[in-house]
Every structure is written in C-alpha cells, then in structure tokens.
Amino acid sequence: MNSPESRLRIRKEADVTVVEFLDRHLLDEANIAQFSEDIGSLVNSETSPKVLISFANVEHLSSAVLSALITIHNRIKTKDGQLRLSDISDQILEVFHITQLDRMFHIHKGADDALESFA
Amino acid sequence: MASDPDTRDQQGGEAERSSARRPPANDAAPPGSICIDLQPERQRIDALRDEIVAALTDAGYTETACFAVRLAYEEAITNARDHGNDGQSDLPIRVEYHVTPARFFLRIADQGHGFNPKAVSDPTLPENLLNPAGRGLLLIRAYMSEVAFNDRGNEITCIYKNPQQPLSGERSA
Numbered sequence: 001m002n003s004p005e006s007r008l009r010i011r012k013e014a015d016v017t018v019v020e021f022l023d024r025h026l027l028d029e030a031n032i033a034q035f036s037e038d039i040g041s042l043v044n045s046e047t048s049p050k051v052l053i054s055f056a057n058v059e060h061l062s063s064a065v066l067s068a069l070i071t072i073h074n075r076i077k078t079k080d081g082q083l084r085l086s087d088i089s090d091q092i093l094e095v096f097h098i099t100q101l102d103r104m105f106h107i108h109k110g111a112d113d114a115l116e117s118f119a
Numbered sequence: 120m121a122s123d124p125d126t127r128d129q130q131g132g133e134a135e136r137s138s139a140r141r142p143p144a145n146d147a148a149p150p151g152s153i154c155i156d157l158q159p160e161r162q163r164i165d166a167l168r169d170e171i172v173a174a175l176t177d178a179g180y181t182e183t184a185c186f187a188v189r190l191a192y193e194e195a196i197t198n199a200r201d202h203g204n205d206g207q208s209d210l211p212i213r214v215e216y217h218v219t220p221a222r223f224f225l226r227i228a229d230q231g232h233g234f235n236p237k238a239v240s241d242p243t244l245p246e247n248l249l250n251p252a253g254r255g256l257l258l259i260r261a262y263m264s265e266v267a268f269n270d271r272g273n274e275i276t277c278i279y280k281n282p283q284q285p286l287s288g289e290r291s292a
Contacts, residue, residue: 027165027193028161029161029197030161060186060189060190062190062193062194062197062255063194063197063254063255063258064197066251066254067251067252067254068251070249070250070251071251073249074249074251091183091186095190095258098257098258098261099242099243099254099257099258100243100248101248103248104248104249
C-alpha cells in the first residue's frame, strides 16, 4: 500500500486506516508534502474515511506538519469521515496545546483507545 | 560544519566572559556570536540545527530546552526561506547564534522587504482554527523567552533563558 517514496507505514484495522510515521523528525518540507499527499490520496479513495494517525515514532515536528494535519482534517470532514490522532509525546502534545489544535483534533493516548472511539 | 558555500564568522573576537547586563533581544548580537550565511537547503539547515543543539547540550541545556530551540530555529528558518527573500527561496539566510550556559541567542535575517508581525492574525481564534497557515510565529513566541523584530521586519531575534541556570555569573560555553 506504500509508494516507494512514502515515509509512512499504512495498514488496515477493520474499516480504519492506521497511519504511522517512519521518521522521528517531521521537519523536511518534501517529506511533509509527501505524507500529506499520501494520506490525501487514501482519504480520496474512500467514502466516509476513518483514519488514525499515530505519532508513536515522532520526536520532533514543525508547524508545517500541523498545517498538513489541518488540511487532512478538513478533507476528511468534507467526506463525512473521522480522524483520530494517537501516541503523541508530551512535548509534542504541548505544541498542539499552544496552538489550541488539541480542541480541534480527537487525540488519544494510545492506538487502542483511538480505534475504539470510531463510530 | 563550515561547508561551502555557507560562510561564517565569529564576531567580536574574545567570547563574552561575564556580564551583569542582559541585552534585550533587539540589541547587537553578543560578542563571540557565530555568524553564518546559510544556503537554505534542507541538508544545510539540518546540519546547522544539529550544530546548535550540540552546543546547547555541551552547555548543559536539557532535552526540553533543546526541543524549544530546535522548534524556534526551524520555524524562523522556514519563515525566512518561504516568506522572506521576496520569493527567491534560494537566497542565503543570515543566522547568528551564541550559547552560554544561561542564555541562547538566535538571530535570523532574510533579504526581503520584511513584514509586519503585528499584522499576523491569531491562529488560535475560532475563525482561524481551520486555516492551515500561520502557526510558526505563535510557536516561536511560546517557546522563546524573548522575541523581537527589526523595524524592517526581515530579521527576528530570539533569546532563550536556560531555566536551569541563573543569568548572574554568566559564562560562555
């Protein structure tokens, strides 16, 4: 399911698409654009997509990642889908809190919690 | 990592040894600052970031502090490259930095006409929350102790005060 250039690990859990990052640092603008495009493609390929994005491996990110997540969120909303985020470190959670994006995203401590939360 | 075509200089000769004075963010760069004209390519941006983080680690900064500086550096460089330099994203960006155990100084300047930081809308307002852009400056301000812009608006200066170290008796790293 991954393209050769993809820096994502993508798998299915029932009807939920689970996305994990292979990189610890999400800073490279080319990689960010690529993962945004990869996730955008899988959202476009489904009706009412259910997507879980896990940050289990991620130690650093930039605001460009937040921009990509908002774009993905908006796209999923227009398709009447659902997006969950999980496994976010305390340091990165603080970034979501400062930007108040923790109010917009459904953030779960672990992937299991997140998977159970899908309607 | 003084690799071509970046150029660098150490300003002021003797490194700052001690100072009771705490220069605000819009003062001249501290003596002994490293000054680099950085080609804004990802590899060079990463290498300079790693160099700065290594200097911070050597000076006793915690991982939390390094996370804050790494984020501010990344956001300021991205703003200079993508929004400064008037669309010429290959123009060099001037980076000055200085590390003491008590304080980290970072100044980043592009060659563009500048912008008015007061005109940037607050991305945390409900009407802006779904707008993907405009969070870099918010994060810099949140993580740095002091942030200032020059009058032209093409140069940002950030100071991070190490909470583990009092400023009195400051010594160079």
